[in-house]
Amino acid sequence: MKLKRNIIPMIFMVLIVGCGASQKTYEANLMLDELMTQKEFKIAIRSAQPMNTQAWNQIANSGLLQPGNNASRIDLSGEGYFIKVVGDSVSANIPYYGERQIGGGYNSNSGIQFDAIAEDLEIVKDEEKHGYQISFNVDGADVSETFFVNTTIGTGLGSIVYIRSSHRNRIQYAGTVTSIQDADDVSVME
Secondary structure, three states: OHHHHHHHHHHHHHHHHHHHHHHHHHHHHHHHHHHHHHOEEEEEEEEEEEOOOHHHHHHHHOOOOOOOOEOOEEEOOOOOOEEEEEOOEEEEEEOOOOOEOOOOOOOOOOOEEEEEEOEEEEEEEEOOOOEEEEEEEEEOOOOOOEEEEEEEEOOOOEEEEEEEEOOEOOEEEEEEEEOHHHHHHHHHHO
């Protein structure tokens, strides 16, 4: 009898907590669907995961990275780095960590920056995982360089961004998808 009194409230609590979590996921899915349909969103970049090469590992082991960072993950949260999509226009301002295969000119930007019309922009919903796959190509601020961007967005609005370049080694970023208005509100508060 005492066992029944303890188990019934526990089952009730598990059901309430479980339903609350699924409600949040459902709301995030609705928001994600709306952002992808409108093609107006911003990915706030939180971290970079550079390609591990011998040269990059030597830099990381030399003590040049700030505390808390290592060769496989650089913390970028709170720095305001982003990728923004508005219709077919895309823009980005992200630092780059890794090896450049073709040299840049003097006074050229060492990060990944572009503000242009995307080529071959595709936004495809993954019905099984309830997320999205986004891909596009774009010319960088240095017109001779082209970036190939592939993004996976999950139901919790987290995203993984893979960027390949015609001039640099590939790099991966992690971020969070928000509406452009929400992203602007956050940047004003920081």
